Amino acid sequence: MTDIRLSIIIPIYNVEQYLAQCLDSVFTQNLDGIEVICINDGSTDGSKLILKNYKEKFPSLIVIEQKNGGLAKARNIGFKIATGEYIYFLDSDDYLFQGTIQIILEFAISNKLDVGLFNAVNDNKKQYYTTNQNISGILTGIQFFEYFYKINEFFPPSVQWLYIYRKDFLDSNNIHFPEGNLQEDEPYTIKAFYFAQRAATLNISLVFHRVFRLGSITQSAHIQHLIDAKTAWQQTFYFLKKEKCANMYFYHKIFSLYQNTITKLTNKNLIKYRKGFLSKNDFQVMRNCSVNSELFKYYFYYSTNYNLFKWYLAPKKFKLMIKMINRILVLYYKTIVLHERKTAIFNSYCEL
DSSP states (O other), X not given: OOSOOEEEEEEESSOTTTHHHHHHHHHTXXXXXXXXXXXXXXXXXXXXXXXXXXXXXXXXXXXXXXXOOOHHHHHHHHHHHOOOSEEEEXXXXXXXXXXXXXXXXXXXXXXXXXXXXXXXXXXXXXXXXXXXXXXXXXXXXXXXXXXXXXXXXXXXXXXXXXXXXXXXXXXXXXXXXXXXXXXXXXXXXXXXXXXXXXXXXXXXXXEEEOSOOTTOGGGOOOHHHHHHHHHHHHHHHHHHHHTTOOOHHHXXXXXXXXXXXXXXXXSTTTGGGOTTOSOHHHHHHXXXXXXXXXXXXXXXXXXXXXXXXXXXXXXXXXXXXXXXXXXXXXHHIIIIIHHHHHHHTTSSOXXX
């Protein structure tokens, strides 16, 4: 077994304002059996000089310099050279709370976890997510994913700085970040939960997360993010289809991701792209992922006409008509769609 118990992987791109705080939060912790890997992804600001200074101060720090290739590529490179039993991905504009690294590592090792989920504090001083009920014990990833949604009515978060992973588990299941796609977290997390045999959560705040950093990827709303999003959602569906996954909650998650993408298209800077943005394949995926009558109704209104969807949500004077249409759609779903699902069991959809 490796002497390194944990590899902390930190991708870096133009974060000179925050990088020292991030690295200080790491190097002031107990780092026995822990390696720190920084990947400078072609930064054009002072980040490279900061890394040089920290390398001189902490010779064990591993620094990789590369041309700008994106967050996914930087994380994958860090993963390839990591030697730790467990992996943790830290964003370079965030910082760790004191003592948390040893807590999460001991939690993962003592429970022999494949995937461990934790919490964070946002820059609004609130927890990143709030659960209705704590999940105790060890579950498979599929059980965890489903139970988390059932008790909270939202899915486990996908951001990587909330998770610790066993490296051999990621390697053996070929789980890596899709390079060249700005939506790298969702496919990664879904695959991890799908394959995990031992998953658990410890509701401690591990990291301080900056939500509103100017220039961050999540704050830059442009059309390429949404193009990458629908590509990622399709590919995730194909993955589940190939694996013959019959768990409805994974498909529900994909439908929810499409809904989020559609909502973002109402942004005044993006609304001009709305018409024709979703392809026939996108709508076919959404239909296959509408795992209950409520989602199927949304699929119908989305796929028929966006203005019809707005009409469905808004005018009270059409309430009776909407109610009638909804009943017809529910009847159609129960008699036709469910029959299709029962026959296929999500294992033999028509080729998209």
